[in-house]
Amino acid sequence: MSATTAPGGPSEDGAQIIPLHAATGREDGPPGDRNADDRLAEVLAFLRRRLAGEYEIDEFGFDPDLNDTVLLELLRPLYRHWFRVETVGLENVPADSGALVVANHSGTLPMDALMLQVALHDEAHRPLRLLGAHLVYQLPVLGHLARKSGHTLACREDADRLLRKGELVGVFPEGFKGIGKPFSERYRLQRFGRGGFVASAIHAGVPIIPCAIVGAEEIYPKIGDFRSLARLLGLPYLPITPFFPWLGPLGLVPLPSKWMISFGEPIRTDEYGPDDADDPMLVFDLTDHVRETIQGQLDALRLRRGPAFPVA
């Protein structure tokens, strides 16, 4: 029905009254109404697929249909309007081959992981497959949302498998040391795990893309830590920020800092053979190289961004 009225719309453009009556008179659907129709049809088609169970997930539990339509959609307002994320160097992200994105980790809660995912999905059109901490997969709801969103456990088998399939894999090698560091240490990279990510990249022969994320450090400035309570709850840390826990749930609203994400020039690993992944010295050296590259990138990007909370 909407398809037949659509061509009629522009031809009757002369009658200027029509748009004014658009709210009440439905007989001559203006373009806006048609979009709403399409949108509704899309939503219904989505619901129909969901209810019938007729969608595909991959072996890791990634559900692209749900991810694109629901999960990312929930994050987009935060990405666009709250953190006003800007990206630099997207041309360094390969369009369709495997690569390992290595980024700094900060912000107390892994908001940076989510924003990186939106950035790569919406601007580079690639789903990001993050390698997450064990803790995430032990928790109900969170673990399975992470899987549906395309992420998996940080282990060698999964990393190798994803890279072999040509996926864009993301890691935060600082882990909890990075995301849980105090505000006073912001933008200072912590130690890079055991370099397992480098071994995986060499093994698969894919490039490492150094990535700097500026802005996440300021969302929940961690000024203290309930250490014993955290240990009791089995958490790596339980942060005190200027607003949490003092303001209760309100303290969980992230501060609207200005964000920038930059992707550096790929660091090639294809000059090594797969056996070099078992050479610890080479892996350590390359890990250090990646770390220094990201630190440099981070410092430059921080200067470029300027104040975290621009007044204007």
Add this chain to the structure above:
Amino acid sequence: MARTVLVTGVSRHIGARVASALAADPEIHRVIGVDTAPPPSATLDDGALLGRTEFVRVDLRSPDVARVIRAADIDTVVHLSLVSGPSHSRTAMKEHNVIGAMQLLAACQRSDTVRRVVIRSTTAVYGSSPHAPAVFTEDTEPVDGARSGYEKDAFEIEGYVRGFARRRPDISTTVLRFANFMGPGVDSPLTRYFSQPVLPTVLGFDPRLQFVHEDDAVEVLHRLAGEDHQGVFNVAGDGVLLLSQCARRAGRPVVPVPSPAFGLLGGLARSAGLVDFSPEQIALMSHGRAVDTGRIAAELGWRPKYTTAAAFDDFLASRGASPADVLGVLGGLLRRR
């Protein structure tokens, strides 16, 4: 070469189907089926299906099976007698599974005629854990030490099989780790679970499940009974389904239950003789499991005809399950617009 095949577990569905497939194969001289209990309806459907299979009632936990192997000059043993759902007690199940396999392997080790042994195992040996890789290959070491029930039996049986293969390297030993069987005739804890009007799930978890269609399982077992392929192979349909997706396809409502209550409910259901929710079943219902099937595809040049989703749909079709009515309403809405 005239071949004589011994099939264990012929009183159960998969065993009966494999025996009848072998019996229908003109290259096979003789098929001898053994089981602890006689086939449920030896004279009617299954009896007809078994074809020229000669049934011998043997208590698999006793050394009697050795006599059968000796008397009939068996050259190929297909061991399918692995019980997953205890209709009886756990001890009986364990004896049936583990002691049964030990007796059979002991008999094979002594035999001069046996050339090939095919053992049915399960992907449950990998366990289900949040700490394990998402996709298991045959080389993956199981991460979690804590295992129970069926899982533990299969794990122990595989240990004995490895020992046997070491002592008799001249015998071709194949271990097939099957994903959960699915299909019109399959009666397992999982198919019984999906036949309930309402599906209890573990709150906050949506596990990945993988199925293998019974036709594919029978085909691969039939083929391996005639070919030497040493080693361990995963067998599963391509792709995975989430439990929530299965429930939607089945048109069954789910009731999310917190995991301690799920265990309690499982215990109650089991004691009432309804559905079986053993501890390993609960782990599967929480964390799920998927396996890589690249090795068998490369070795045999064979892929299952049914994907995981197709196997599940075939199972649903056989049960006459209809998709939710909500769908019809939605479809109507779409058409009206």
